[in-house]
Amino acid sequence: MTVLSKVDIEKLKQTKKIGIIGLGDMGLLYARRFSEAGWSVCGCDREERYQELKESMASLLPEVEIYRNGFYVSRTADYIIYSVEAENIEKIVALYGPATKVNAIVGGQTSCKSPEISSFEKHLPADVEIVSVHSLHGPRVDTTGQPLVLIQHRATQESFDFVESVMSCLRSKHVYLTYEEHDKITADTQAVTHAAFLSMGVAWHNSHQYPWETPKWTGGIENAKINISMRIFSNKWHVYAGLAITNPSAHKQISQYAISCEEIFTMMIQGRRDELRERILDAKQKVFGHLGKDHQLLLDDDLLQQYSLAKNPPGGHQRNSHLSLLSIVDSWSQLGIVPYDHIICSTPLFRIFLGVSEYLFCTPGLLEECINVAIEDITFRQDDLQFTMASREWANVVSYGDFNLYRKKFENTQVFFQHMFPEATKMGNEMIKTILQRVKDREAAQN
Numbered sequence: 227m228t229v230l231s232k233v234d235i236e237k238l239k240q241t242k243k244i245g246i247i248g249l250g251d252m253g254l255l256y257a258r259r260f261s262e263a264g265w266s267v268c269g270c271d272r273e274e275r276y277q278e279l280k281e282s283m284a285s286l287l288p289e290v291e292i293y294r295n296g297f298y299v300s301r302t303a304d305y306i307i308y309s310v311e312a313e314n315i316e317k318i319v320a321l322y323g324p325a326t327k328v329n330a331i332v333g334g335q336t337s338c339k340s341p342e343i344s345s346f347e348k349h350l351p352a353d354v355e356i357v358s359v360h361s362l363h364g365p366r367v368d369t370t371g372q373p374l375v376l377i378q379h380r381a382t383q384e385s386f387d388f389v390e391s392v393m394s395c396l397r398s399k400h401v402y403l404t405y406e407e408h409d410k411i412t413a414d415t416q417a418v419t420h421a422a423f424l425s426m427g428v429a430w431h432n433s434h435q436y437p438w439e440t441p442k443w444t445g446g447i448e449n450a451k452i453n454i455s456m457r458i459f460s461n462k463w464h465v466y467a468g469l470a471i472t473n474p475s476a477h478k479q480i481s482q483y484a485i486s487c488e489e490i491f492t493m494m495i496q497g498r499r500d501e502l503r504e505r506i507l508d509a510k511q512k513v514f515g516h517l518g519k520d521h522q523l524l525l526d527d528d529l530l531q532q533y534s535l536a537k538n539p540p541g542g543h544q545r546n547s548h549l550s551l552l553s554i555v556d557s558w559s560q561l562g563i564v565p566y567d568h569i570i571c572s573t574p575l576f577r578i579f580l581g582v583s584e585y586l587f588c589t590p591g592l593l594e595e596c597i598n599v600a601i602e603d604i605t606f607r608q609d610d611l612q613f614t615m616a617s618r619e620w621a622n623v624v625s626y627g628d629f630n631l632y633r634k635k636f637e638n639t640q641v642f643f644q645h646m647f648p649e650a651t652k653m654g655n656e657m658i659k660t661i662l663q664r665v666k667d668r669e670a671a672q673n
């Protein structure tokens with residue numbers, strides 16, 4: 227990595243143009259930030275949206291030039307970012323890619339890189355260089371300090387430095403990977419995290435419960451589960467479908483998660499306490515065994531207690547079998563994944579999922595209590611059955627590679643929770659802000 231001088235960056239700003247194809251949530255975020263940093267930016271969305279987009283952008287981001295379609299962006303920009311639905315990347319690159327300006331650089335923002343890179347290799351002229359990116363956070367998270375993956379796939383150092391200097395205005399943490407490394411890591415982190423929270427939502431929906439109305443879902447860990455599940459369901463289905471379906475490593479992960487759920491649930495209902503205990507403690511050793519005695523937990527029940535969607539939160543810790551958390555740690559253990567190895571490339575949701583799992587597994591007495599509940603207490607049996615079935619359904623949909631079925635399943639549950647999204651988003655944002663601040667404080671204390 228070469229860091230260009232301020233003078234060099236200013237020169238580039240005078241001569242280079244950045245183009246964004248797909249001005250949805252992430253494309254707009256990039257357009258705004260690049261333009262605010264002084265880069266010339268142009269972009270487009272679907273041609274049908276041209277007039278409407280041009281008008282809305284005239285007041286929103288007047289500095290950004292809006293073009294009719296991707297041909298105009300491709301012909302004029304020096305660095306072009308495709309920020310479109312993963313499902314359509316090949317079709318869109320096939321259409322506009324051949325029109326790319328001579329010697330320009332192209333990249334993409336899609337969440338899984340193999341299909342993106344293979345589309346570029348197939349459809350871009352040989353003189354065009356390839357540097358891809360992936361911001362590992364949603365469009366409404368502060369980009370500062372969040373991981374940003376940069377992939378120098380087919381590019382000179384000079385071109386890579388140019389892209390990196392454009393990206394530097396986001397103040398994210400740059401992570402340098404190949405596209406293969408990127409896809410392996412994000413399958414471990416993002417895809418399986420989403421599968422777990424999607425399964426929670428579907429399980430609550432299928433048992434006709436709003437978890438914030440039911441006293442058994444109270445306490446900090448439950449708040450985190452509920453808020454993150456609502457956050458995912460309030461988003462666009464294609465983001466989650468794309469990163470799971472198009473990434474072959476993700477299929478293996480999501481399938482293992484469903485298997486872990488089923489096997490653990492079976493031990494619970496058959497009362498196989500010793501076997502369950504042995505399996506869970508083995509998983510604990512494999513996943514958390516390397517943590518020293520002075521390891522500080524990222525999250526705890528008290529910190530998360532305040533982020534409840536309940537009208538009158540009764541508060542306090544509730545006993546729970548925590549099938550979703552036992553299963554994630556078991557599936558990491560079965561696949562030989564140590565999630566801490568990926569922390570440099572983690573999203574806020576993954577850090578929270580790891581944080582609550584770590585809290586359950588590493589707080590003295592909590593895991594034993596959870597195993598006791600799993601074996602003796604039938605209060606959560608129906609919920610756990612629903613959860614096991616939901617995790618299997620998601621694994622099947624992903625393995626069929628069926629975007630339409632994914633969409634139907636996602637939107638079906640989305641409608642059930644829709645009325646709560648404004649409040650859940652506010653609460654989730656507050657919760658994530660507090661957690662990210664804690665991460666920053668920790669990092670500052672360690673440096």
Ligand SMILES: NC(=O)C1=CN([C@@H]2O[C@H](COP(=O)(O)OP(=O)(O)OC[C@H]3O[C@@H](n4cnc5c(N)ncnc54)[C@H](OP(=O)(O)O)[C@@H]3O)[C@@H](O)[C@H]2O)C=CC1
Nearest residue numbers: 248250251252271272309310311312335336337363364465
């Ligand atoms: N949202 C997130 O949290 C993150 C998303 N990503 C990835 O970034 C990409 C964009 O995501 P996001 O911004 O959230 O999604 P959006 O749906 O908000 O944005 C995608 C945009 O591309 C437009 N589009 C589709 N086809 C074309 C075309 N032929 N020419 C120009 N524009 C087109 C879409 O229009 P239309 O809606 O009409 O189809 C839409 O406005 C996805 O691949 C996603 O996986 C990466 C990091 C985070």
Ligand SMILES: O=C(O)C(=O)Cc1ccc(O)cc1
Nearest residue numbers: 337361362363364573574575
């Ligand atoms: O943090 C998460 O997992 C999100 O849900 C936001 C998100 C979605 C897609 C990405 O490619 C990156 C981040």
